[in-house]
Amino acid sequence: MDWINAIVQGVLVGGLYAMFAAGLSLIFGVMRLVNIAHGDLIILASYLAWAVVGATGVHPLLALLAVVPVMGSLGYALQSFILNRTLGKDILPPLLVTFGLSVILQNGLLQFFTADSRKLNAGLLEISSFNVVQGIDIGYLPLLMFMTAVAIIAGLQYMFYNTATGRAFRATSDEPEIAQLMGLDNKQVYAKAMALCLGIVAIAGVFLAIRSNFDPFMGPGRLIFGFEAVIIGGLGNLWGTLVGGVILGVAQGLGAQIDPGYQILAGHVAFLIVLAFRPTGLFPRIAG
Amino acid sequence: MSDILLSVKNLQSYYGDFQALHGITLELKKGQVLSLIGANGAGKSTLLKSICGLVRKKTGDVKWKGDDIITLPASEIVKRGIALVPEGRRLFPSLSVDENLRLGGHVARLGPWSLSSVYNLFPILREKRNAPSTSLSGGQQQMVAIGRALMSNPELILLDELSLGLAPIIIKDIYDQLPLITAGGMSAIIVEQDVTRALSAASHFFCIQEGRVSLQGAPKSYTRDQISKAYFGT
Numbered sequence: 001m002d003w004i005n006a007i008v009q010g011v012l013v014g015g016l017y018a019m020f021a022a023g024l025s026l027i028f029g030v031m032r033l034v035n036i037a038h039g040d041l042i043i044l045a046s047y048l049a050w051a052v053v054g055a056t057g058v059h060p061l062l063a064l065l066a067v068v069p070v071m072g073s074l075g076y077a078l079q080s081f082i083l084n085r086t087l088g089k090d091i092l093p094p095l096l097v098t099f100g101l102s103v104i105l106q107n108g109l110l111q112f113f114t115a116d117s118r119k120l121n122a123g124l125l126e127i128s129s130f131n132v133v134q135g136i137d138i139g140y141l142p143l144l145m146f147m148t149a150v151a152i153i154a155g156l157q158y159m160f161y162n163t164a165t166g167r168a169f170r171a172t173s174d175e176p177e178i179a180q181l182m183g184l185d186n187k188q189v190y191a192k193a194m195a196l197c198l199g200i201v202a203i204a205g206v207f208l209a210i211r212s213n214f215d216p217f218m219g220p221g222r223l224i225f226g227f228e229a230v231i232i233g234g235l236g237n238l239w240g241t242l243v244g245g246v247i248l249g250v251a252q253g254l255g256a257q258i259d260p261g262y263q264i265l266a267g268h269v270a271f272l273i274v275l276a277f278r279p280t281g282l283f284p285r286i287a288g
Numbered sequence: 289m290s291d292i293l294l295s296v297k298n299l300q301s302y303y304g305d306f307q308a309l310h311g312i313t314l315e316l317k318k319g320q321v322l323s324l325i326g327a328n329g330a331g332k333s334t335l336l337k338s339i340c341g342l343v344r345k346k347t348g349d350v351k352w353k354g355d356d357i358i359t360l361p362a363s364e365i366v367k368r369g370i371a372l373v374p375e376g377r378r379l380f381p382s383l384s385v386d387e388n389l390r391l392g393g394h395v396a397r398l399g400p401w402s403l404s405s406v407y408n409l410f411p412i413l414r415e416k417r418n419a420p421s422t423s424l425s426g427g428q429q430q431m432v433a434i435g436r437a438l439m440s441n442p443e444l445i446l447l448d449e450l451s452l453g454l455a456p457i458i459i460k461d462i463y464d465q466l467p468l469i470t471a472g473g474m475s476a477i478i479v480e481q482d483v484t485r486a487l488s489a490a491s492h493f494f495c496i497q498e499g500r501v502s503l504q505g506a507p508k509s510y511t512r513d514q515i516s517k518a519y520f521g522t
Contacts, residue, residue, distance in 0.1 A: 164394070167383065171391050174380040177342060180362035181372050183395035183440065 001135035003257060008136055010253025011246050015146030016211065018245030019204035020226035021233070022152055023197035025241050028230070030169045030193040031087060036098040039223030040105035041198060045071050045205025046214045047109055050118050060120040060210050068202040075198030079191040087190070102219065109216035117213040126210065145207050152200055153242045160238070169193060228271040234281025243282065247274075293318045293444060293475055294339070294370075297349035301331075301338045304345075308334040310499040311348070316444070321466075321476045323490035323507075325483050327519060331499040332479040333375055336446045339477075340372040341365040367395050371442035375449045375479075377433040379421040386417040388432050392439030399441025400472055406435035409465060427458035434462070434469075444475045451482055463489060483519065497521050 020042060027033050035041075045067055052063040082101075086093040122141065129139040160166035172179040172189045179186060208214060208222070225248060233244030248267050255266020274282065294316040301309040309331050316322055324332045337343040339350060341362035350358040357365055371392075379388050389403055407414040410431040416424060421432055430450060437445055451459040459482075466489060470476055480486035487493055487507040495503040495518040503510065503518035 164390075167387055167391055168394070170382045171380045174382050175378055178374060178378045178380070179391075180342070181340065181366055181374070182391050182436075183363050183366045185361070185363045 003254070005136045006253040006257040007250050008132075008138065009142065010250035012138070012142035012146045012249070013253065014229075014242075014246030014249030015142075015149035016204065016207055016245070017225045017229045017248050018149040018242040019145075019152060019200060019207065020222050021229035021241045021245055022149075022156060022238065023200045023204075024223075024226045025230045025233075025236070025238065026156065026193060026200075027197050029236050030173050031190050032091070032173075033083065033087065033094045034091075034098070035197075036095060036223065037102040037105055037219070038098075038201070038226060039221065040102045040109075040219030041071070041201050042205045042208060042222050043109065043214055043216065043219045044105055045198075045202040046120075046209035047113050047118070047216075048202075049206045049209055050113075050120060053120060060122050060206055061125075063120075064203060064206055067206060068199050071198040071202035071205075072195040075194040075196070075201075076191045078198075079194035080187065083194065084187045084190055106216050106219060113216065115215060115217075117215040118209070119213045120206070120209040122210045141210065145211070148203060148207070149242060149245070152203070153238050157238050165192065225267070228267065231281055232271060232274045234284040237281070237283045240281060240283035247282075291317045293320075293353060295349070295351040296335075296339065297351075299335070299338060299346060299348035299350060301334050301343050301346040303334075303343070308343075308499055309338065309346070312496070312499070312501055314494055314501070314504070316475055316477065318443075319470070319473045319475055320492065321470055321478065321490045323486040323493040324477060324479045324496060325481075325486050325493060325515075325519060326496035326502075327521075328481075330496045332496055333448055334499075335496065336372060336448050336477065336479060339365075340370050340446055342372070366440055366442070367397070369397065369441075369443035370446065371437035371440050371444070372446040373430075373433045373437045373448060373450070375452060377426075377429045379429055379432055379436070381420070381422045383421060384418050385413055385421055385424065385432055388421050388436050389413075389439055392436030395440040397441040401438040401441050403439075406438055409438075409468060410435060426454050427462065430454060430458075430462060434465075438469065442474065444477070445469070446477050446479075448479045449481065450478070451480060451485065459485070483515065487515075495519055 024035065024038050027035055048067045048070060049060055049063040052066050053060055082097065083094060086097045125141050129137040131137050160169060168184050168189050171182065172184060172186055176186050229244035229248050230241055232247050233240030247270060251270035252263045252267040256263035292315055296312055296314050299309055299312040300307060312335055324335060326332050334343060338346050341360055346358060352368055357368065380391065383391065389406055412428060413431055413435065416428065421429065424432065450462055463485060478486055478489055491506065493504065493507055494501050495515065497518060503515065
């Protein structure tokens with residue numbers, strides 16, 4: 001029963017990883033940009049929520065009402081003023097610039113918030129759970145986290161395939177030059193995509209901060225989890241990203257069941273196995 | 289001279305350091321259909337891309353209804369009423385036929401063209417409306433590309449190499465539809481390798497050779513030899 005429980009808890013944690021990954025996948029899909037600072041932006045959102053909760057005393061989930069729009073606006077500005085200038089035929093400039101941004105964010109957070117690790121307190125939500133069968137309890141927080149991830153992925157999927165904005169995202173991704181002939185300003189399309197990405201990042205950051213301790217240097221680790229979930233699921237497939245997150249979560253859960261020291265390692269091993277045997281991921285986007 | 293829609297004066301365009309156009313001057317009246325002919329690499333496509341804003345590095349004068357548009361990006365120029373059907377069709381592969389057309393209508397200018405009028409012009413597209421654009425034949429893709437440009441209700445449509453890679457019978461079908469498109473007073477500039485086809489479709493032609501206009505006028509006023517000399521530069 002312990003093993004089944006490890007799998008169930010792994011699935012739920014996978015939702016958080018899928019949230020890390022969804023924004024990465026979105027940005028790579030729309031503008032072929034690999035954002036090295038993605039994990040640090042998640043941690044920035046965690047600190048913003050911490051600051052909001054500290055200043056107002058509201059419940060961490062209510063802090064989302066402030067953190068999501070702030071991060072979204074930050075994304076729009078970041079893309080408009082910095083990242084748009086790095087995009088071009090060469091893939092190196094955006095990598096270098098976002099790497100630099102990652103370093104700046106980590107040290108900025110260290111400067112403002114010190115190296116002390118923090119955590120958001122969500123009160124009862126964190127400790128309540130319900131019993132499914134003997135030996136398996138599901139916490140309300142992990143369940144909420146997972147449901148939120150499913151809702152985000154479903155929302156993105158709907159937006160991409162059923163709205164004018166989604167059509168603009170896909171068209172700009174397909175043929176950036178021709179998209180301009182349709183009256184789309186590519187830079188504005190990219191800025192909207194980054195705003196959406198950082199809105200999702202904000203939600204992921206708040207859940208991360210409720211679930212565990214965080215400090216200014218946790219970003220790169222979250223970036224890796226996000227990457228792994230995207231690659232396992234298959235680039236450009238949003239539901240695949242959710243499955244990728246779940247596989248990563250389950251692998252980590254099973255690893256921890258063997259020995260707590262194997263938790264992270266088991267996730268990486270699962271990722272390597274997929275990379276070795278299905279380099280395009282489990283559910284690659286169907287071409288054409 | 290209010291019937292002059294587009295006026296290009298001494299246009300010089302560059303790809304990086306390479307100069308592709310060396311001072312092109314041309315005028316287009318409302319409702320006029322112009323042909324651009326010339327050998328591969330003469331600068332025909334570059335001229336179209338310079339007019340619609342895809343080529344940004346350029347000097348000279350491009351006036352649209354009297355307004356300077358040379359500095360505007362492509363996304364602004366289409367809003368003013370110039371649409372390009374690009375060489376090689378360049379549909380959005382991850383969008384269906386219907387979505388390609390709808391995106392063409394993103395610039396919601398007023399005019400006769402809508403999804404239903406485009407589907408009436410090319411009925412086969414209505415049957416394939418939900419198919420991925422890449423699953424269509426070359427001719428059908430060209431119809432989507434034309435329809436996509438029409439959806440913005442342009443006053444000037446730039447048609448780049450409509451016949452490229454298509455069977456002659458399909459080319460004839462597509463050219464047969466051109467008068468229907470320009471009937472409402474829309475102007476057109478047609479770039480075409482097939483000189484006979486290009487000259488018969490237009491009232492006025494420009495021959496471009498190495499980035500310069502080598503001959504222009506009404507097709508009837510020149511002999512075949514004069515045109516071929518301007519074309520090949522021999």
